[in-house]
Amino acid sequence: MTKGTPRIGVITFPGSLDDRDALRAIQTMGGEAVSLWHADADLHGVDAVVLPGGFSYGDYLRTGAIARFARVMDQVRTFAGRGGPVLGICNGFQILCESGLLPGALIRNRSLRFVCRQVHVRVETTVTPVTTDLVPGEVLDIPVKHGEGQFVAGADELAAIEAEGRVVFRYCAPDGSLDDVHNPNGSANAIAGVRNEAGNVVGLMPHPEHAVDPDVGPTGGQPLFGSLLTSVLARV
Amino acid sequence: MTFVFEVLVTLKPGLSDPQGKAVEGSLPALGWTNVHDVHVGKHIRVSVDAADEAAARAQVDEMARRLLSNPVIEEYRILETEET
Numbered sequence: 001m002t003k004g005t006p007r008i009g010v011i012t013f014p015g016s017l018d019d020r021d022a023l024r025a026i027q028t029m030g031g032e033a034v035s036l037w038h039a040d041a042d043l044h045g046v047d048a049v050v051l052p053g054g055f056s057y058g059d060y061l062r063t064g065a066i067a068r069f070a071r072v073m074d075q076v077r078t079f080a081g082r083g084g085p086v087l088g089i090c091n092g093f094q095i096l097c098e099s100g101l102l103p104g105a106l107i108r109n110r111s112l113r114f115v116c117r118q119v120h121v122r123v124e125t126t127v128t129p130v131t132t133d134l135v136p137g138e139v140l141d142i143p144v145k146h147g148e149g150q151f152v153a154g155a156d157e158l159a160a161i162e163a164e165g166r167v168v169f170r171y172c173a174p175d176g177s178l179d180d181v182h183n184p185n186g187s188a189n190a191i192a193g194v195r196n197e198a199g200n201v202v203g204l205m206p207h208p209e210h211a212v213d214p215d216v217g218p219t220g221g222q223p224l225f226g227s228l229l230t231s232v233l234a235r236v
Numbered sequence: 237m238t239f240v241f242e243v244l245v246t247l248k249p250g251l252s253d254p255q256g257k258a259v260e261g262s263l264p265a266l267g268w269t270n271v272h273d274v275h276v277g278k279h280i281r282v283s284v285d286a287a288d289e290a291a292a293r294a295q296v297d298e299m300a301r302r303l304l305s306n307p308v309i310e311e312y313r314i315l316e317t318e319e320t
Binding site: 104 | 247303
């Protein structure tokens with residue numbers, strides 16, 4: 001049960017990089033940011049969990065492959081199973097895919113280059129905790145910062161993801177149209193983010209936490225955190 | 237007893253392998269224009285203490301399935317062992 005300010009947890013794994021910005025973004029948007037540790041045995045009663053960007057365990061073996069076995073992930077799995085909102089950003093998305101909490105996998109960018117720039121993403125569904133305040137087709141300006149962001153899935157699984165409306169964001173041109181030029185990493189069907197079947201777990205490669213401060217740059221990340229807070233309050 | 241295994245992890249056929257393509261694209265500059273279908277994979281070597289080879293191999297198989305490879309995108313082979 002939640003009263004008052006939603007408590008949003010952000011997990012720090014060894015090598016997490018963007019946990020601080022995620023905590024700050026939550027606070028900026030009006031939530032209570034709670035720092036969680038990878039070896040924690042519980043989630044400290046948070047209302048939502050964020051797995052942040054970075055290079056957990058040095059990206060050794062595969063990105064997110066080792067973090068998925070961190071002690072706190074047992075709790076995240078249980079929390080997600082109960083319908084708790086979970087957001088994976090970049091490395092967090094990779095960890096959720098490795099955990100099987102999200103479909104598909106993220107592999108090396110098609111260009112083999114590390115991409116670090118502003119991109120546009122189109123909102124595909126508003127039936128998730130991070131897109132409730134948005135409108136389908138809305139275009140957001142958010143940075144990407146990754147070397148392994150190419151989303152892939154088996155042909156059957158990809159077809160199911162599309163058919164079931166589980167694509168949450170797609171890379172697009174500023175006007176929302178799709179083309180290969182605006183796909184920064186070669187992701188299948190320009191997929192930038194997906195949700196699970198139940199719709200409470202979302203992963204995306206772009207970094208909304210780096211796009212909430214108007215003094216620094218575009219603020220395309222604000223509505224994602226705003227939606228997360230709205231969703232938590234609606235679950236009371 | 238200690239058993240040494242080598243696990244080869246490779247991308248599933250048909251999956252995008254930009255690393256393989258990059259390596260393949262570098263060979264003509266070295267004078268080889270007759271090479272194609274280059275793929276880059278991973279080699280992981282483990283030493284397992286177990287009662288017998290079958291038990292050790294079964295364990296490595298599970299390790300390969302759960303951690304060493306991602307079944308969504310990769311396949312693996314366990315190569316011959318040496319007993320030390």
